[in-house]
Amino acid sequence: LPYLGKMKIILVKIGGFVLDQPALYSTFLEQFSSIPASKILVHGGGRRATTLTQQLGLEPKIVDGRRITDDATLEIVTMVYAGLINKNITADLQANGCNAMGLSGADGDLIHAHKRIHPSIDFGWAGDIDKINTAFLEDLLLKGNTPVIAPITHDGKGQLFNTNADTIASAVAAALCLHHDVTLLYCFEHKGLLGNPGNPEEVIPVIKSSKVQSLIDKGIISGGMIPKVHNIQASLQQGVNRVILCAATDVKQILENADYATGTIFTL
Amino acid sequence: LPYLGKMKIILVKIGGFVLDQPALYSTFLEQFSSIPASKILVHGGGRRATTLTQQLGLEPKIVDGRRITDDATLEIVTMVYAGLINKNITADLQANGCNAMGLSGADGDLIHAHKRIHPSIDFGWAGDIDKINTAFLEDLLLKGNTPVIAPITHDGKGQLFNTNADTIASAVAAALCLHHDVTLLYCFEHKGLLGNPGNPEEVIPVIKSSKVQSLIDKGIISGGMIPKVHNIQASLQQGVNRVILCAATDVKQILENADYATGTIFTL
Numbered sequence: 001l002p003y004l005g006k007m008k009i010i011l012v013k014i015g016g017f018v019l020d021q022p023a024l025y026s027t028f029l030e031q032f033s034s035i036p037a038s039k040i041l042v043h044g045g046g047r048r049a050t051t052l053t054q055q056l057g058l059e060p061k062i063v064d065g066r067r068i069t070d071d072a073t074l075e076i077v078t079m080v081y082a083g084l085i086n087k088n089i090t091a092d093l094q095a096n097g098c099n100a101m102g103l104s105g106a107d108g109d110l111i112h113a114h115k116r117i118h119p120s121i122d123f124g125w126a127g128d129i130d131k132i133n134t135a136f137l138e139d140l141l142l143k144g145n146t147p148v149i150a151p152i153t154h155d156g157k158g159q160l161f162n163t164n165a166d167t168i169a170s171a172v173a174a175a176l177c178l179h180h181d182v183t184l185l186y187c188f189e190h191k192g193l194l195g196n197p198g199n200p201e202e203v204i205p206v207i208k209s210s211k212v213q214s215l216i217d218k219g220i221i222s223g224g225m226i227p228k229v230h231n232i233q234a235s236l237q238q239g240v241n242r243v244i245l246c247a248a249t250d251v252k253q254i255l256e257n258a259d260y261a262t263g264t265i266f267t268l
Numbered sequence: 269l270p271y272l273g274k275m276k277i278i279l280v281k282i283g284g285f286v287l288d289q290p291a292l293y294s295t296f297l298e299q300f301s302s303i304p305a306s307k308i309l310v311h312g313g314g315r316r317a318t319t320l321t322q323q324l325g326l327e328p329k330i331v332d333g334r335r336i337t338d339d340a341t342l343e344i345v346t347m348v349y350a351g352l353i354n355k356n357i358t359a360d361l362q363a364n365g366c367n368a369m370g371l372s373g374a375d376g377d378l379i380h381a382h383k384r385i386h387p388s389i390d391f392g393w394a395g396d397i398d399k400i401n402t403a404f405l406e407d408l409l410l411k412g413n414t415p416v417i418a419p420i421t422h423d424g425k426g427q428l429f430n431t432n433a434d435t436i437a438s439a440v441a442a443a444l445c446l447h448h449d450v451t452l453l454y455c456f457e458h459k460g461l462l463g464n465p466g467n468p469e470e471v472i473p474v475i476k477s478s479k480v481q482s483l484i485d486k487g488i489i490s491g492g493m494i495p496k497v498h499n500i501q502a503s504l505q506q507g508v509n510r511v512i513l514c515a516a517t518d519v520k521q522i523l524e525n526a527d528y529a530t531g532t533i534f535t536l
Contacts, residue, residue: 055324056323056324075352078351078352078355078356079347079348079351079352080347080351081351082350082351082354082355083346083347083348083349083350083351083352083354083355084343084346084347084351086350086351087346087350087351087372087374087375087420087428088346088428090372090374090375091374091422091426091427091428092426094374094377094422094424094426095424095425095426099376099377100374100375100376101371101375101376102372102374102375103369103375104355104358104370106355106358106359106362106368106370107355107358107368107369107370107371108367108368108369108413109362109367139411143407145376152355154358154359154362156362156363157363158359158360158362158363159359160355160356160359
């Protein structure tokens with residue numbers, strides 16, 4: 001019989017900001033490795049996919065501000081996300097004593113997706129998530145492994161997809177919280193949600209999900225932050241126990257101190 | 269307590285010849301997926317790493333006929349082997365109903381290696397194998413997963429290495445045969461070891477490991493076949509139960525028919 005107990009799971013999402021800065025990256029890895037609970041890392045891309053695209057003389061295709069994943073782009077993100085970045089993070093976590101295991105959504109059938117359907121735009125090989133294989137993740141966590149998930153998914157018919165890493169983090173947290181206590185930390189370039197976008201020290205410590213729309217209306221949450229808070233709202237609505245937006249280098253402080261002296265905690 | 273029984277394990281190594289030809293590749297995947305026993309796939313590179321190196325305007329560095337893995341080459345092989353090829357094979361096996369899991373040597377601390385030591389040549393980030401994490405592989409096999417191993421290893425201190433795929437296949441088979449019945453199939457461009465290099469139909473059905481040197485002396489085994497047969501000899505000496513050199517599209521026939529109508533079986 002499989003293990004039916006409730007685990008405490010910390011799921012951390014990091015993006016390009018941390019990956020592109022060696023000192024931050026190194027501090028983050030140390031902090032992440034020292035988390036005593038079961039943990040999962042979801043990573044995004046960083047500048048490297050763009051650099052490689054340019055080196056190969058290819059033009060990024062952007063429609064309505066959104067990147068189109070054509071055949072060449074899918075190959076590049078598969079190489080950079082699931083290869084270069086994923087394996088380097090895995091090796092670096094191993095060096096920190098964390099038994100990491102790098103995974104794409106195809107590995108162990110972890111994340112099923114389908115090609116994005118849109119009335120007017122063909123996003124190419126952009127994948128929207130159907131299903132997370134939580135049994136596989138639970139099994140790895142129980143063995144003491146730390147899954148490190150690259151933002152590549154598959155359809156079970158041999159097609160890989162490019163899938164947003166924030167969305168993967170949200171979907172994995174939502175799937176696991178059905179049976180476990182899940183804390184989701186979205187790490188980004190600030191210490192939390194800023195009450196005044198001009199002042200990086202003015203962090204809103206706690207915000208109710210229902211208040212998010214008014215901050216969007218006032219322009220306090222704007223641009224790339226909008227899809228991020230929508231992912232956070234979706235996670236909470238699906239039962240994720242707590243969602244925190246914070247700096248990658250504050251992960252340790254946030255998890256060790258119940259007073260949440262830094263970061264923004266989102267509540268339902 | 270871990271499972272202590274003896275498993276029947278089929279370990280198949282494929283190289284560039286199969287990967288670069290869609291029809292062969294597709295036939296191979298079908299045959300491999302249909303193997304009822306526990307199975308492991310080790311894959312090499314194919315032309316893609318060379319193509320990408322050229323597209324990036326880099327010169328492959330060859331010293332004494334051997335490739336030097338400099339920083340840029342390590343990044344390329346990590347991207348192509350552990351990313352592009354590994355994830356496409358994994359997704360394609362999933363499409364064939366085989367619950368594949370792509371792995372580099374860093375994942376789950378699967379393959380520890382060290383930088384190759386040589387009295388006169390610095391091979392760069394070429395890794396020689398120290399240790400295989402067989403407990404991790406056994407666990408995956410018992411869960412019904414099929415490990416798909418890319419030829420990338422690590423040193424446990426954050427350094428990745430480029431390691432020959434034939435050598436990985438041989439080392440993994442040797443480590444597993446301490447507790448299991450292991451059949452190792454090396455797939456390549458011919459149906460087996462050719463008694464007459466000019467005639468691809470003249471396959472030697474069985475050869476004793478001790479007779480290999482005389483075939484090298486006679487020039488019947490030459491070039492890139494020499495390190496391959498040395499890996500085969502090493503596997504047998506370390507106790508691998510049977511080692512077969514064959515075409516990737518003959519895997520099914522060989523495993524289903526005890527008469528070994530095709531392929532070359534090597535014996536001690």
